[in-house]
Amino acid sequence: MDAPLLLIDAASLYFRAYYGVPESITAPDGTPVNAVRGFTDMLARLVEQRRPGRLVACLDLDWRPAFRVAAIASYKAHRLAEETGPGAPDVEEVPDTLRPQVPLILDVLAAAGLATAGAAGYEADDVIGTLAAAERRDPVEVVSGDRDLFQVVRTEPTPVQVVYVGRGLAKAEVVGPAELASRYGLPETGAGPAYADLATLRGDPSDGLPGVPGVGEKTAATLISRFGSVEGLLTALDDPRSALASGVRAKLRAARDYLELAPTVVRVAIDAPVQLDRDDTLPRAPADAAELATLQRTWGLGSAVDRLLAALQSRR
Numbered sequence: 001m002d003a004p005l006l007l008i009d010a011a012s013l014y015f016r017a018y019y020g021v022p023e024s025i026t027a028p029d030g031t032p033v034n035a036v037r038g039f040t041d042m043l044a045r046l047v048e049q050r051r052p053g054r055l056v057a058c059l060d061l062d063w064r065p066a067f068r069v070a071a072i073a074s075y076k077a078h079r080l081a082e083e084t085g086p087g088a089p090d091v092e093e094v095p096d097t098l099r100p101q102v103p104l105i106l107d108v109l110a111a112a113g114l115a116t117a118g119a120a121g122y123e124a125d126d127v128i129g130t131l132a133a134a135e136r137r138d139p140v141e142v143v144s145g146d147r148d149l150f151q152v153v154r155t156e157p158t159p160v161q162v163v164y165v166g167r168g169l170a171k172a173e174v175v176g177p178a179e180l181a182s183r184y185g186l187p188e189t190g191a192g193p194a195y196a197d198l199a200t201l202r203g204d205p206s207d208g209l210p211g212v213p214g215v216g217e218k219t220a221a222t223l224i225s226r227f228g229s230v231e232g233l234l235t236a237l238d239d240p241r242s243a244l245a246s247g248v249r250a251k252l253r254a255a256r257d258y259l260e261l262a263p264t265v266v267r268v269a270i271d272a273p274v275q276l277d278r279d280d281t282l283p284r285a286p287a288d289a290a291e292l293a294t295l296q297r298t299w300g301l302g303s304a305v306d307r308l309l310a311a312l313q314s315r316r
Contacts, residue, residue: 002138003053005280006046007128009144010057010116014039014105016145016165018098027299035101037304040108042169044307047282048314050141050163054280057109058127061118064090065126071261074208108295112308113287115280119272125149129268132160141174148204151196151268153177160192185221193267197230200262209262212255215248223248230263284312 017038025034047055064076069090081091109116117127125148132140132152139159142149145166153176154160161176173179180195181188201220203211215223226243227233236242237252244252252259278287286292286309296305 003051004139004141005054005056005131005135005137006050006052007131007140007142008043008046008055008057009124009128009142009146009149010039010105011060011063011124012144012146013042013165014102015098016168017042018095018101020168023097031100031299032097033101033104033299033301035098036104036108036299037301039105040301040304040308043114044304044311045169046143046163047308047311050143052141052282053138055114055282056131056276056280057114057116058124058131059116059118060124062121063092063123065121065123067121068265071264072209072258074210075265077208104295104299108292108301108305110277111286111288111292111295112312113278113283113285115276115278117274117276117280119269119274122269122272126269126272127274128152129270130272130274133270135160148196148199148207148266148268150175150180151192151199151266153180153192153195185218185225187225193229194224196267197224197263200230200259200266209265210258212251212259214251219248230259234259282312286312 014035018035021034021038023032023034025032025037027033046052064079068075079093081093106116117131118124119127119130125146128142128144128149129152132142135158137158139161141161141163142152143163143165145164147164147166149162152160153162155177159176161174164173164175175183177188177191180186180191184195184198186194186198198217198220200209201212201215201223202217203209223233227236233252234256236244237249237256292305295301
């Protein structure tokens with residue numbers, strides 16, 4: 001198999017690193033660096049295990065994009081920090097000891113020579129969706145603990161799979177169209193887009209998406225398999241001769257306003273204005289070895305940086 005393009009959902013990984021590595025892991029001055037250490041170690045293990053030829057850490061330049069909030073005001077509203085007020089920019093509630101670690105993670109990525117990418121006004125999911133949709137050379141592996149990204153899986157023209165780390169990297173699951181179809185009862189052809197529509201119907205409290213009350217995951221899968229998409233369901237809803245059962249029809253009719261707007265929120269963009277900070281070819285040596293050594297020493301990153309360097313150097 002060709003070496004894949006690895007697209008890293010950076011925030012998903014550093015949040016998991018933060019909660020998975022004790023805060024007792026600190027720099028020599030006592031500053032917590034658990035997220036930096038954990039994230040760097042996960043990167044090293046991913047390079048060791050997945051053997052990518054290219055790698056991009058994808059960033060949230062806007063964690064709560066205006067176009068999604070305009071469609072559904074509750075989108076991620078419960079994650080707003082208390083200091084966010086009327087007219088102020090949305091600020092995500094992030095643990096006080098994690099927030100200052102994020103710039104350090106970016107410093108490590110830059111010194112190591114690993115590419116990052118973002119898009120103004122878009123989330124990391126949209127960056128991943130855009131890069132995956134555009135890829136025509138190498139197979140793509142998306143690393144995330146967010147099920148929303150299951151929607152990007154495909155077989156053609158180049159395969160896209162999700163390395164799902166929701167239960168940790170040690171229990172990572174590789175999810176492609178066949179796995180998605182089997183797990184959720186969706187058609188294998190078009191399983192990725194079908195999953196996005198299933199998620200629209202099911203809803204997601206963690207993102208402030210209510211879904212259609214009374215329609216669970218199994219019913220949602222059946223409806224999408226039968227009618228093809230949310231748009232197909234709305235067409236069936238308008239046709240009194242369609243095969244929609246009366247009870248389901250009533251639930252969909254009550255949620256019609258939501259169903260007309262939610263796909264804009266749930267579906268990842270595939271045309272975001274993505275900017276990469278450097279070439280995405282995985283380097284065999286750090287871009288700035290001196291700076292990486294300084295970061296390692298100053299922040300007590302120890303074996304995590306050593307392992308990342310060894311992983312880069314051992315690539316065939």
